[in-house]
Amino acid sequence: MKLLVTGGAGFIGSNFIRYWLKNHSEDSIVNLDALTYAGNLENLSAVEKNPHYSFIKGDITDPEKVDQAMNEVDWVVHFAAESHVDRSITGPAAFVKTNIIGTEVLLDVALKHNVKRFHHVSTDEVFGALELDSTDKFNETTPYDPRSPYSASKAGSDHLVRAYYHTYQLPITITNCSNNFGPYHHPEKIIPLAITNLLENKKVPIYGDGLHVRDWLYVEDHCRAIDRVLADGKIGETYCIGGLTHDINNLEVVKKIIALMGKDESLIEFVKDRPGHDRRYAIDWSKIKNELGWEPKYDFDTWLGKTIEWFKEHESWWRNVKSGEYREYYEKQYSNS
Numbered sequence: 001m002k003l004l005v006t007g008g009a010g011f012i013g014s015n016f017i018r019y020w021l022k023n024h025s026e027d028s029i030v031n032l033d034a035l036t037y038a039g040n041l042e043n044l045s046a047v048e049k050n051p052h053y054s055f056i057k058g059d060i061t062d063p064e065k066v067d068q069a070m071n072e073v074d075w076v077v078h079f080a081a082e083s084h085v086d087r088s089i090t091g092p093a094a095f096v097k098t099n100i101i102g103t104e105v106l107l108d109v110a111l112k113h114n115v116k117r118f119h120h121v122s123t124d125e126v127f128g129a130l131e132l133d134s135t136d137k138f139n140e141t142t143p144y145d146p147r148s149p150y151s152a153s154k155a156g157s158d159h160l161v162r163a164y165y166h167t168y169q170l171p172i173t174i175t176n177c178s179n180n181f182g183p184y185h186h187p188e189k190i191i192p193l194a195i196t197n198l199l200e201n202k203k204v205p206i207y208g209d210g211l212h213v214r215d216w217l218y219v220e221d222h223c224r225a226i227d228r229v230l231a232d233g234k235i236g237e238t239y240c241i242g243g244l245t246h247d248i249n250n251l252e253v254v255k256k257i258i259a260l261m262g263k264d265e266s267l268i269e270f271v272k273d274r275p276g277h278d279r280r281y282a283i284d285w286s287k288i289k290n291e292l293g294w295e296p297k298y299d300f301d302t303w304l305g306k307t308i309e310w311f312k313e314h315e316s317w318w319r320n321v322k323s324g325e326y327r328e329y330y331e332k333q334y335s336n337s
Ligand code: NAD
Pocket: 006, 007, 008, 009, 010, 011, 012, 013, 032, 033, 034, 035, 036, 037, 038, 039, 040, 058, 059, 060, 061, 078, 079, 080, 081, 082, 083, 084, 098, 102, 121, 122, 123, 124, 154, 176, 177, 178, 179, 180, 181, 186
């Protein structure tokens, strides 16, 4: 089997490539990635010499590059995206370009090459926000209600993927997953931001009142879920993927990290809220459990601890990521707090 992975130099894509080559050593992977600020080939140093792995630097909005990358490919696993909500608020255009137009280019080329599967990696954010004091959860029938430029662009991409199934019978599957954490997570996101700031004895910025709730999943569980959907998922279907946390808010997450690292809660700093900040996400993952036998196996507290250890052991990785463009981004993002 030959897979084209888009966005394989990012956080989840690189974890997926390492996971796949370990668990499906007979398969080969082509990684197409534009190496934006979020793409980092260091994430793949463990596999760069593997003869079953190759890398093409290219943009998913470039039909010729995509055509070249999709040559003789059986399955496409599409991760490439602009992924950070805060950046989508200050610059939505890149999100429309990559997440919507890029997905459309990939779908067109996938049709031309008759790929056997186009798997689209999407997010729970397309469903909008749940009330804080409810027990509601998102599932596959929840109506779309995206509220940030990021989630709106991911919703657009989901609709296009389904349209190519209904209109042209492209064999697609979609997963909508909750918040991932783990190794190689970009420090613009809250968990690695908190860990690396604390390692530098810097304050941890919490937006608004800190009571916003996310559903956390260790990244390898996400990779395992995509594996199950590729193997046995029904063509045209969507599967929601979520973790084992129960309504843990951002303040509780950061306090856990502080306790695990032996730091002081005085390092918490409340800053101005994210505009349109979604209050609560929670995922009902019973469909993928009942139909495909997947459930998360990594609990939050243990794997948060292991993630902290990973960041301690990979100081040069995150220090490199936090230099240059990141420093400018950080100063702009948190300057008016
Ligand atoms: P990331 O920002 O860490 O990585 C994105 C990768 O895509 C980078 O390597 C980047 O260089 C590449 N890329 C960006 N624009 C590109 C373009 N135009 N052409 C080619 N490559 C391009 O993102 P992530 O957190 O790993 O997320 C991966 C996917 O999973 C995204 O589609 C995201 O919407 C989805 N997702 C993420 C989460 C999460 O918690 N991080 C949860 C659910 C779904």
